[in-house]
Amino acid sequence: MNESLLDPIVNQRVSEMAENLVGSEIIKLAGEVKEKIKNGEKIYNLTIGDFNPNIFPIPSELKEEIIKAYQNDETNYPAANGIQELRESVSHFLHVNGGLEYSADQILISGGARPLIYATYQTILDPGDTVVFPVPSWNNNHYSHLSHCKQKFIEATAENNFMPSAADIKPYISEANLIAVCSPLNPTGTVFTENGLAEICDLILEENKKRGDSRKPVYLMFDQIYWTLTHGETRHYDPVSINSDMKRYTIYIDGMSKAFAATGVRVGWAFGPQKIMNKMKAILSHVGAWAPKAEQVASANYLDNNEQIEDYLFKFKNNISKRLTSFYKGMIDLKGKGFQVDAIPPQAAIYLTVKFDLTKHQTEDGTVLNTTEEVTQYLLDEAGLAIVPFYAFGASRKSPWYRLSVGTSAFEEIDELFANLETALSKLKQV
8 A cells, every 4th residue: 555645634734724723513513413313312403503394394486486497497607796686686575574775786696695704704804803793603703713813702691682782892893893793693593672783883883983084994794694583572673774874884694594494595695885795796706606596596586476475484483483482481491490491582583592500410320510511411311402502602611501493393392302301400419
């Protein structure tokens, strides 16, 4: 055998960025869950921010449009910023459902929302620039690393539903170039209040007035990928609707993925100042991060059908909401029985914020759970409950809070899950 083939891979030199890129904690947990399921264990896998298509299928009309587009051979390269018909349909959708006025030229289509977030970072931030974001939040720490920028993160609290406030951001505003927020928030399923977001907008506008033309302004990346999925009395608020002056500084991240259970369809869009969209388009053109043309054609045709969309979203949200409500009730019932658990009432998205304050608890074999990792493992091993700790989203590793996702949950299994969970919790003794 050629001796060169035996060289250990650890000796291969790569870039500093690649060498120090941290892997996904969620993927790590998902691998363990998959192994347990493979071995025949009953696992209630509530880790993934996705949908089981057998429970939450995409709209039938969208599916038919996708099939038709492939039958019509819509398989060549799309325009770099997305086909004109789709950008016009997105403009229509935003106007009808969100009251936002953006022209087709201010909209950029991509293969899901992730490339758009990456392009936002690359467009706004030079190496060494500063991005401010709350934790827990989804992947801002990784995008910061990829962009070689400085990150200032805010440890948000349960008292504020894990949403950042203007007061939290203010100490960093003078050095910030980008503020990255998400509402409804992944991982918490909570939203900005109107006043809370208005104060952040005022802070950004005040800072940019001070800077004038002498410095690059502070931009706001506003990820609203879950905005159509609000529950009960919850309302979604966005920066430009609150203060029209924010239109110069706001880059919206949005798309089909969560609104229509279409995570695998890979049609996302950003919208904002046209110059920024043009620069993001140039970056993504070199990356080749286009949404497939057939899916673009299908999405363009589907998004023009207001009644179909309204009917789908009504049923879709009801199915999500009843699961979130059931999980919330189950957690509060356990709390009422004296277990060290809690939950924040569901507001939006497909997530419930739950708390398992179980460190310094002893198992039946005398093992003391000293870390959140050990608590997470205990819940998985003893109750078959797989959920994601907030430290996977940048929060402190000591945080007792978790993301519970209902996108793959079978409603008829929820009572069974809580029976198993109560049994597992009953085996613990506080020390």
